[in-house]
Amino acid sequence: MKKEVKDVSMAVIRRLPKYHRLLKELMEKDVTRISSKELSTMIGFTASQIRQDLNCFGGFGQQGYGYDVGELYNEISRILGLTSHYNTIIIGAGNLGQAIANYSNFEKKGFHIMALFEKNPRLVGLQIRDIPVLDVDELGSYCEGKNIEIGVICTNKESAQDVADVLVNLPVKAIWNFAPADIIVPDSIVLENVHLSDSLYIISYLLKNQE
Amino acid sequence: MKKEVKDVSMAVIRRLPKYHRLLKELMEKDVTRISSKELSTMIGFTASQIRQDLNCFGGFGQQGYGYDVGELYNEISRILGLTSHYNTIIIGAGNLGQAIANYSNFEKKGFHIMALFEKNPRLVGLQIRDIPVLDVDELGSYCEGKNIEIGVICTNKESAQDVADVLVNLPVKAIWNFAPADIIVPDSIVLENVHLSDSLYIISYLLKNQE
DNA sequence: TAGATTGTTAATCGATTAACAATC
DNA sequence: TAGATTGTTAATCGATTAACAATC
Helix, strand or coil: CCHHHCCCCCHHCCCCHHHHHHHHHHHHHCCCCEHHHHHHHCCCCHHHHHHHHHCCCCCCCCCCCCEEEEHHHHHHHHHHHCCCCCEEEEEECHHHHHHHHHHHHHHCCCCCEEEEEECCCCCCCEEECEEEEEEEEHHHHHHHCCCCCCECCCCCHHHHHHHHHHHHCCCCCEEEECCCCCCCCCCCCCEECCCCHHHHHHHHHHHHCCC | HEEEEECCCCCHCCCHHHHHHHHHHHCCCCCCECEEEEEEEEHHCCCHHHHHHHHHCCCCEECCEEEEEEHHHHHHHHHHCCCEEEEEEECCCCCHHHHHHCCCHHHCCCCCEEEECCCCCCCCCCCCCEEEEEEEHHHHHCCCCCCCCEECCCCHHHHHHHHHHHHCCCCCEEECCCCCCCCCCCCCCEEEEHHHHHHHHHHHHHHHCCC
């Protein structure tokens, strides 16, 4: 039983993707070894925090040496669950849905996008890469027996909660919501609301309050 | 000189868009008055935190009554700088750039998208709503004298830092980056890196570590 | 071995929550 | 006025940072 079963704070978890990203870059630069101090200057967290974060999941380093970049990358990939496979569908095949479907990196990380669903008949029948755009009315029948794990909501604000309700009943295990609404689902469903505008509004705030 | 000139922690600032969103919903439901306690149940922060947050910017409530929804919405809009106007350009007119250009709500909040820039000749010349897609080579000449404040990076990972460097030299005041890379800009430039994959990876982590 | 750097405990800092006097 | 709810101070909690013994 691994250490990560015990509670790790969300503050730590939300830093993991950044470690993952940076380690990938280091690998691409053929860096094989790194200390928490070097990581610190690159990533902007303190060396102490980095060591604390990593030690929530195990002792991946070696005293006097640091961390093996490739090994640490693999560990963080595993911790994040990026070595698993997730059947995924996207609801809404507008620009945003298409952008996500086109982002082949997700496929590489195990998020297998099986289909997009759309109500606009002009989009139904398209292929994004090799992913079909199906009529949203087929959603229930299509998903039957397919063990869909993640549903991505790329509809407008008005449809988001309705779509979420349908996804919950399929059932999916997680919802990734891009509609600008705070949708509500049972606690048993993993939910990430992504509000693109939030960070734009923060930009606006910071511009206004710059000295 | 308003209270908000003094330092407010980023933790508070990052909650403001959520208040803004919720108050908008309340207005649409014709709710005119709300207490921190009622807000608490809707938004999921404690009533105490809500009062603390709002008091960073001023006393908007009234003892024994609560907050006036419309007034509070206006105050938060003002605090976030959504009553100002920002000249904005988007670099990269792929699906994501188009999605953002199509999202007319940003326009309503004062983010005026003047043009998209794209290197793919098949996209140059398009119009998104009434926004022109121009050749990226025209970026410098187009922006001259136009006081562009915000640059949105919707390119691929490889071009992101180069584009950022160009934007910094225009200069823009802020960069909203959607490319999956941690770009680096001088401290004087407001920067928000949006990593769509981060929240997907968190979903993956939570799915894996559900009990 | 000596030097370096981790893993981990203890100290500090900041953010959240609780409590309550002020007051509408 | 009495009831309600804010604004604000004090207490608590959790996260970050510092320090250092362990050890490669």
